[in-house]
Amino acid sequence: MNRVPQYLLAIYIAEHRRSPPVPPGRMAEMLDRSPAAATEMCQRLADDGLVAYEPYEGVTLTEAGRERAEQLHETYVTVSWFFRGVLDLDDHETEAMELAGLVSPMVAERLAATLPSDPEAAE
Structure with a gap:
């Protein structure tokens, strides 16, 4: 991998x-x-x-690494919020770190659309 x-x-x-x-x-x-x-x-x-x-x-x-990492970070945050708020995973950050590089921007965008406006409201 x-x-x-x-x-x-x-x-x-x-x-x-x-x-x-x-x-x-x-x-x-x-x-x-x-x-x-x-x-x-x-x-x-x-x-x-x-x-x-x-x-x-x-x-x-x-600069190239930072651009790529910023995109990954956006996906990581979305996936982490989804795992925490929707799936109620305890280890949401670790799981999101594993998957951030595998999730396309389109999928991340669709996941984000399923989340409440305030990620804290999901708790």
Whole structure:
């Protein structure tokens, strides 16, 4: 399975919680992966031009990576709200992280249309 969307989303979220670079270990924790797997993905994302990678420091999203991550984040939020508000899943964030890269913008838009205007009202 292609894990690129999950890593981009994790980096995007982590960059909003603290200033970049995001250490591979932080990504490994967020995604329940090994530090070695996270480091390998950092190198792959750098090769694809989606992040700037500094060994022993971490990654920072490039412009291309940020654009893709922002789109993923929108889908992630919609799917997470749907899982929480409609399906009442306890682990809605983890499930949404897994699926965000697989849901098309059209499907995300249709899911969003099923949600109440205020996501908190779904509780």
